[in-house]
Every structure is written in C-alpha cells, then in structure tokens.
Amino acid sequence: MPLSEEELRLLEQMERALVEEDPKFASTLRGTSLRRSARRRAIVAGVVFVLGIAMLMGGVMSGNHKVGFAIGIAGFVVMLGSAVVAITAIRGQQAASAPVDPRTAAHPSRGFTVIDGGRAGRLRHPRRTARSSNGTFMERMEQRWRRRREQGGF
Template sequence: MELSEEELRLLEQMERALVEEDPKLASTLRGTSIVRTARRRMIAGGAIVVVGIGLLIVAVLLELSSVLQTVVGVVGFVVMLGGAILALTSARTPHQAPKVRSSGRTGFGVVDGGRPHRPGRPGRQRSGAPFMERMEERWRRRRERGF
C-alpha cells in the first residue's frame, strides 16, 4: 500500500525534525554510520596486520643481534595479532540485535548468543526446584552412593 502525498510530506518533515533534534540517533536508526565504522575498523585492522608482518620480515632479514631480532619479532607478532583482533571483532554485524527467546512467562527472556544446540542433543533441562534444593538433592544422592 503506497503512502499518499500528504503522508510522504509529513514523514519527510518528521525525519528532518529528528535529524535536527538528535543527529546521532538518526544516524543510528539509519544504520549507515555503524556499517561505515565497522568497515573502517576492518580496513585499519588489515593495515595493522600488514605492518606487523612487515616488522616480522624486518626482524628476519636485518642482521641484528639475536636479542634485538627477538624483540622486533615479538613486537611484530603482537602488532599483527592486535590488527587481526581489531579486524575480526569489527567483522561481526553490530547492527543486528540479539534474538530473544521468550519462555512463555512474563518478565525477562533468554538472549540467544551462546552455542546453538546440536540437533540430536537437546539442551540441558532445568527443574523447577530452586538452586539450593537441587544442590541438597545432589548431595543426598552422593552420600547414598558412597562418594
């Protein structure tokens, strides 16, 4: 269903007012600045990795004392590792919100962010008993078995 001319005009006015009032919120809602920032961080991380590799090559090629060669090599590795971490952490999609599973009850949900369950292996089931009752039951069973 298309919007009428008046609705389009009102929408544009609201958008302009939002940009004037809170430009940071407007750019966040658009999502373009987040993508640009992630892209810049990936490029910077890649450049830092190249600098680290260059330091490693310099350490190998130059005839330095063994201590200095080791220090330059370790610094090159640390720089390369830092660049890789920067590039890889920005490669995640920052503009996607985590999915929330609702347990059917009102209140807080569980955020999906952990390991996905394997198809043949269901997740661990929690009993409805409070934590201390479960611990007491486990302790009682251990004593009965002799452990």
C-alpha cells in the same frame, strides 16, 4: 501489549523531530554509521596486520640478532593487536546488520536498534530454586542430561 494509535502517532512525531534536529545521532541509532565505521576499522586493522607481518619478517631477516629479535616481537604484538581490533570490528558489523525481528517490523521505530553490550547472545538461566539443590550431585547431573535430551540439545 500493542501500542494504541495515539501512541504510535506520537512515536512517529518524535522520530521525525529527532531526525530533523540531529540526523547524525538518528543515523547512529539506526546503525548505518556503525556498520560503516566497523568496516573501516576492519580494513585498517588488515593493513596494520600486513605491516606487522612485514616487521616480523624484517626482524627475522635482519643481521643483528638483538635488534631483529626486538623488531620481530614488536611485529608480532602489532599483528596480535590488529587481529583483535579486526575481530571486534567484524563482530560489531554483524551485530549492526542483524536481521530485523518480524514482530517489531511494523513498528514505526523499526529503523532504530538498541545495542545490548554483547549480552544478546547469552542465555539467561532461571534462578535456582530450593528444590533444584536437593539430591546428590549425580542425581542433578542425570536430571540435566534428561532435560537436554528432551529439549533436543544432543
């Protein structure tokens, strides 16, 4: 249901007031600083990953086997941690720069984005009804297979 002219005008006034009162918070809602911080985290994680490789190689090349083994394991842990940070930063950057939905592009609050906690990509399955639990296991599997083929899934 579209908003009335009065409601659109009120939303525009609220948005202007928010930008005037707290521009940092407004830019956070728009996602610009989120992309910038995600990019920064990805770059730092890349540098730390290279340091982890240096630690791993230093541990392998050291003459003392016990100390070298410990340094090598520490280097691997540093590499693993920085890779996880980099991947989450890249995913966050992609989510922040997602294309705008054309249905809401004309809306005055189009610059604001809502972060859904990673649930946007998941499909919601309808609740099961009593009728879907009827039948044997193989019959239900055949029904699912037919549905997937009809929907173009395979």
